[in-house]
Amino acid sequence: xxxxxxxxxxxxxxxxxxxxxxxxxxxxxxxxxxxxxxxxxxxxxxxxxxxxxxxxxxxxxxxxxxxxxxxxxxxxxxxxxxxxxxxxxxxxxxxxxxxxxxxxxxxxxxxxxxxxxxxxxxxxxxxxxxxxxxxxxxxxxxxxxxxxxxxxxxxxxxxxxxxxxxxxxxxxxxxxxxxxxxxxxxxxxxxxxxxxxxxxxxxxxxxxxxxxxxxxxxxxxxxxxxxxxxxxxxxxxxxxxxxxxxxxxxxxxxxxxxxxxxxxxxxxxxxxxxxxxxxxxxxxxxxxxxxxxxxxxxxxxxxxxxxxxxxxxxxxxxxxxxxxxxxxxxxxxxxxxxxxxxxxxxxx
Amino acid sequence: xxxxxxxxxxxxxxxxxxxxxxxxxxxxxxxxxxxxxxxxxxxxxxxxxxxxxxxxxxxxxxxxxxxxxxxxxxxxxxxxxxxxxxxxxxxxxxxxxxxxxxxxxxxxxxxxxxxxxxxxxxxxxxxxxxxxxxxxxxxxxxxxxxxxxxxxxxxxxxxxxxxxxx
Amino acid sequence: xxxxxxxxxxxxxxxxxxxxxxxxxxxxxxxxxxxxxxxxxxxxxxxxxxxxxxxxxxxxxxxxxxxxxxxxxxxxxxxxxxxxxxxxxxxxxxxxxxxxxxxx
Numbered sequence: 001x002x003x004x005x006x007x008x009x010x011x012x013x014x015x016x017x018x019x020x021x022x023x024x025x026x027x028x029x030x031x032x033x034x035x036x037x038x039x040x041x042x043x044x045x046x047x048x049x050x051x052x053x054x055x056x057x058x059x060x061x062x063x064x065x066x067x068x069x070x071x072x073x074x075x076x077x078x079x080x081x082x083x084x085x086x087x088x089x090x091x092x093x094x095x096x097x098x099x100x101x102x103x104x105x106x107x108x109x110x111x112x113x114x115x116x117x118x119x120x121x122x123x124x125x126x127x128x129x130x131x132x133x134x135x136x137x138x139x140x141x142x143x144x145x146x147x148x149x150x151x152x153x154x155x156x157x158x159x160x161x162x163x164x165x166x167x168x169x170x171x172x173x174x175x176x177x178x179x180x181x182x183x184x185x186x187x188x189x190x191x192x193x194x195x196x197x198x199x200x201x202x203x204x205x206x207x208x209x210x211x212x213x214x215x216x217x218x219x220x221x222x223x224x225x226x227x228x229x230x231x232x233x234x235x236x237x238x239x240x241x242x243x244x245x246x247x248x249x250x251x252x253x254x255x256x257x258x259x260x261x262x263x264x265x266x267x268x269x270x271x272x273x274x275x276x277x278x279x280x281x282x283x284x285x286x287x288x289x290x291x292x293x294x295x296x297x298x299x300x301x302x303x304x305x306x307x308x309x310x311x312x313x314x315x316x317x318x319x320x321x322x323x324x325x326x327x328x329x330x331x332x333x334x335x336x337x338x339x340x341x342x343x344x345x346x347x348x
Numbered sequence: 349x350x351x352x353x354x355x356x357x358x359x360x361x362x363x364x365x366x367x368x369x370x371x372x373x374x375x376x377x378x379x380x381x382x383x384x385x386x387x388x389x390x391x392x393x394x395x396x397x398x399x400x401x402x403x404x405x406x407x408x409x410x411x412x413x414x415x416x417x418x419x420x421x422x423x424x425x426x427x428x429x430x431x432x433x434x435x436x437x438x439x440x441x442x443x444x445x446x447x448x449x450x451x452x453x454x455x456x457x458x459x460x461x462x463x464x465x466x467x468x469x470x471x472x473x474x475x476x477x478x479x480x481x482x483x484x485x486x487x488x489x490x491x492x493x494x495x496x497x498x499x500x501x502x503x504x505x506x507x508x509x510x511x512x513x514x
Numbered sequence: 515x516x517x518x519x520x521x522x523x524x525x526x527x528x529x530x531x532x533x534x535x536x537x538x539x540x541x542x543x544x545x546x547x548x549x550x551x552x553x554x555x556x557x558x559x560x561x562x563x564x565x566x567x568x569x570x571x572x573x574x575x576x577x578x579x580x581x582x583x584x585x586x587x588x589x590x591x592x593x594x595x596x597x598x599x600x601x602x603x604x605x606x607x608x609x610x611x612x613x614x615x616x617x618x
Contacts, residue, residue, distance in 0.1 A: 078375070078379075116398075117398060117472070117474060117475070118398050118399060118401075118402050118475065121399070121402035121403075121406065122402060124402075124406055125402055125405035125406045125409075125410060127410075128405070128406050128409070128410025128411065128414070129405065129409060129410055131410070131414050132382070132414070132417070135414070135417055135418070135421065136375075136417075138421075139375065139417075139421045147421065150421070151418070151421060151422065154414060154417075154418055154421075155418070158411070158414055158415075158418075161410075176476075178475055349517060349518060350517070350518050350519065350520055351517045351518070351519075351520055352517065354520045354524065354525075358524075358528050361528065361532060362528070362531060362532070362535075365531075365532055365535040365536070365539075365555060366535065368535075368539055368548075368551065368552070368555065369535065369538060369539045369542065369543070374545055374547050374548050374551075377543075377548045377551055378551060381551050381554065381555060384532070384555065384558065385558060388558055388561070388562060391525070391528075391562060391565075392562075392565050394520075395525070395565050395566060395568075395569045396569055397565050397568065397569070397577050397580075399577075400565060400577055400580055400581065403581065403584060404561075404584070407584045407585075407587075407588055408554075408558070408584065408587070411588060412554065412587060412588055412591045415591055415592070415595055416547065416550075416551065416591070416595070419547065419595045419598060419599060420547060422599070423598075423599065423602050423608070425545065425547060425602075425608055428543070428544050428545040428548065428609075429544060429609050430544065431544055431609060431611040431612075432611065434541070434611075437541040437542075441537070441541040442538070442541065444537075445534050445537045445538055445541075448530075448533075448534065448537070449530055449531070449534045452526075452527075452530040452533075453527055453530060456523045456526045456527055456530070457523065457527075459523070460521060460523040463521065463522040463523050463526075463570060464521075464522055464570060465519035465520060465521050465522060466519065466520050466521075466522055466525065466566075466569060467518050467519045467520070468518065469518075470569070473568075473574055473577060477574050478574055478577060478578065478581075481574045481575060481578060482578055482581070485575075486575075486578060489582065493582060493585045493586070496585070496586065496589055497585065497588070497589050499589075500588075500589035500590070500592050500593050501592065503592075503593045503596070504592040504593050504595075504596040505596075507593065507596035507597055507599075507600050508596040508599050508600060510603075
């Protein structure tokens with residue numbers, strides 16, 4: 001039965017991607033602690049296992065064994081729902097990301113869970129839904145710091161979503177499609193020279209995307225929702241144990257997703273940066289797995305940049321943040337759209 | 349397959365809409381409405397309107413309803429008070445609902461044999477098809493909506509601004 | 515029973531049911547913000563029948579109508595919620611029975 005085969009293979013793909021994704025979330029945390037440690041001239045975690053490599057496991061076990069408290073004043077249904085929404089949205093958008101070349105085996109795409117015509121819109125939609133996780137967490141906690149953090153964060157996410165969406169229009173204009181596979185294929189011709197970032201002239205769009213992505217994922221320098229000196233923990237002040245861990249995982253999961261999207265849209269996805277300079281490998285397995293290696297390397301470099309910025313740039317003030325988003329990023333994104341369409345009209 | 353999906357998401361829609369009426373706290377009503385809107389997006393997908401399904405999620409569930417929850421949180425609106433309600437609604441409103449529902453259902457059931465069916469293999473309306481019509485034949489209405497949205501933004505700013513600020 | 519085909523009329527009836535629920539919500543809800551949500555529910559119900567008819571007659575324009583409804587609904591939500599905020603500032607209540615003057 002073809003349908004059952006398809007279902008089985010899809011479930012296998014989902015399970016594999018989920019395991020790999022959650023493991024990379026755990027190790028992104030370690031990467032961040034290590035790198036920020038080095039930036040601040042210390043070692044970072046180095047006691048558990050060689051180079052501290054087992055630290056994520058111990059952290060996970062610790063969070064799992066903590067007492068799971070539910071404060072008396074919370075509105076329970078939404079208090080329990082909020083971390084689920086946050087983590088669910090964080091895991092959902094990875095479903096449309098293509099990790100490697102579209103190789104089909106018996107009618108099933110091997111290296112992505114779902115190939116959609118509107119993959120990019122799905123990612124934007126999931127991003128816009130993920131506001132609810134944070135907003136409801138803050139509201140249902142019945143705590144003024146949580147509520148302030150949640151209000152800040154929802155205003156920030158709604159504002160920067162606009163700049164984020166507009167910055168992607170240039171890429172879509174160049175491709176003429178919303179399918180992520182098509183977007184990568186356009187950039188695959190001449191290696192690094194045909195990436196949207198360089199050859200496509202989308203460097204301004206990349207900068208806007210990068211900035212908006214920091215704000216969307218609530219990361220430094222835009223981590224105002226959880227500015228610990230003024231809001232204690234922000235929206236997750238009242239959460240403990242696994243529920244806190246879910247928010248934590250959602251945050252790092254969003255970082256990885258943003259890295260994947262940036263790789264696909266601006267950095268040529270799974271294609272090699274050298275283009276045709278290196279002859280394609282003869283072995284069929286190497287041929288299939290090389291693109292995944294490039295993809296992972298690009299996402300890793302993006303995450304490195306993310307953490308580097310966190311360790312370097314101080315936090316914005318709230319009015320600076322909103323002013324920056326509305327007064328500079330949105331007009332710049334519109335300028336980018338007009339510029340890209342003019343160039344495409346003159347040199348078709 | 350299509351029938352199963354339709355029944356599941358139609359049930360979600362109706363359950364969400366009924367829950368919207370039954371809940372007394374506005375934030376619960378808002379969440380039920382989000383469930384209705386997301387299930388409608390799936391129904392659009394079943395009807396082959398993939399761009400609209402994405403737009404439904406982004407615009408309705410992700411922007412309009414975020415505004416609603418934001419306002420509920422900002423004003424800290426409490427439970428709904430039970431008050432007497434409008435007499436006109438009781439006398440005219442409810443019979444009118446029944447009549448409207450009856451008329452629409454009768455017409456639809458009457459016309460059922462002229463209407464076709466929907467199946468998963470019908471093909472989708474791609475974003476290219478949609479934009480071709482939108483930007484060729486309906487360019488003027490499209491541009492007019494942008495003016496409408498600009499006016500709405502100005503109106504919202506003017507209304508929500510505190511008195512005394514210049 | 516064919517599991518792969520759903521009659522278009524079912525979609526239309528679902529749309530009619532959602533619309534009626536929206537009207538009932540508009541009539542029975544007493545909080546201004548929930549009344550506004552019922553209006554959004556009605557708009558969504560109408561959108562569903564637009565999409566169904568667009569599919570029925572293979573007319574892309576039906577879907578574009580939904581697109582316009584969405585844009586107008588977004589504009590309406592922005593203005594409507596601004597009105598709700600200024601009403602709340604002036605009277606500290608959102609109960610529709612207490613907002614019966616034609617001014618703030």
